[in-house]
Amino acid sequence: MNLGLENKPVLVMAASSGIGRGVALEFAREKARVMLFGRSEDRLRKTRDEIRELTGAEVEYTAGDITRGDDIDGVVRATIEAFGSIYALFNNTGGPPAGRFDDFNDKAWAAAFELTLLAYVRSIRAVLPVMRKAGKGRIVNNTSSSIRQAIDGLILSNAFRTGIMGMTKSLARELAPEGILVNVVGAGRIGTDRLKYLDSMKAEQEGIPLEEYQKRFARSIPVGRYGSAEEL
Numbered sequence: 001m002n003l004g005l006e007n008k009p010v011l012v013m014a015a016s017s018g019i020g021r022g023v024a025l026e027f028a029r030e031k032a033r034v035m036l037f038g039r040s041e042d043r044l045r046k047t048r049d050e051i052r053e054l055t056g057a058e059v060e061y062t063a064g065d066i067t068r069g070d071d072i073d074g075v076v077r078a079t080i081e082a083f084g085s086i087y088a089l090f091n092n093t094g095g096p097p098a099g100r101f102d103d104f105n106d107k108a109w110a111a112a113f114e115l116t117l118l119a120y121v122r123s124i125r126a127v128l129p130v131m132r133k134a135g136k137g138r139i140v141n142n143t144s145s146s147i148r149q150a151i152d153g154l155i156l157s158n159a160f161r162t163g164i165m166g167m168t169k170s171l172a173r174e175l176a177p178e179g180i181l182v183n184v185v186g187a188g189r190i191g192t193d194r195l196k197y198l199d200s201m202k203a204e205q206e207g208i209p210l211e212e213y214q215k216r217f218a219r220s221i222p223v224g225r226y227g228s229a230e231e232l
Contacts, residue, residue: 005030009083014092016043023090028057035079036061066119076126088138089127091120096156116160136179141168147186
């Protein structure tokens with residue numbers, strides 16, 4: 001498949017594992033120039049080397065904390081220095097803790113807001129100047145299926161990911177006249193470490209093995225299995 005991404009500079013957030021890694025790999029297969037961002041330098045280096053070996057693409061990384069605005073500004077500068085511009089941003093973060101309303105105090109709510117919603121706001125704000133200068137750009141905000149239907153036991157994620165959906169709709173209308181297209185991905189069951197953690201909690205609550213829980217859930221999916229990050 002040719003998506004017209006050859007030599008296009010892209011920035012992938014939370015890219016050392018899971019969905020971020022899978023998306024970065026697919027960008028590289030399309031011959032884009034890829035900047036990886038995440039917290040662990042060791043994992044980023046490993047991911048960069050693996051993607052380079054698999055695709056031969058130009059892949060770099062910058063380590064930082066997605067909840068820190070200065071670190072987000074830093075990876076945007078590093079991407080522009082490495083590739084000259086930024087054509088696309090894939091916004092992505094890990095999820096906040098699982099739990100019910102009574103499990104969380106103000107500090108937990110504030111931390112979830114900073115991780116799940118404010119990080120996206122900061123990333124978009126940081127890339128807009130270079131996209132506006134180019135007169136074009138693509139922004140994809142990764143969320144979850146909770147933007148359509150709340151998921152039990154994930155109240156923090158449910159609250160802020162629907163906020164991302166609302167922001168995305170607004171930005172899509174605001175930025176389209178400038179040639180910058182904004183969209184959202186609300187994926188279902190993608191086989192990541194995060195999903196394994198959540199499934200393990202559910203299986204434990206039901207008193208059944210993890211494998212049994214996952215097989216039962218997979219039967220409700222039309223293709224009969226969980227998706228992969230690369231398919232996203």
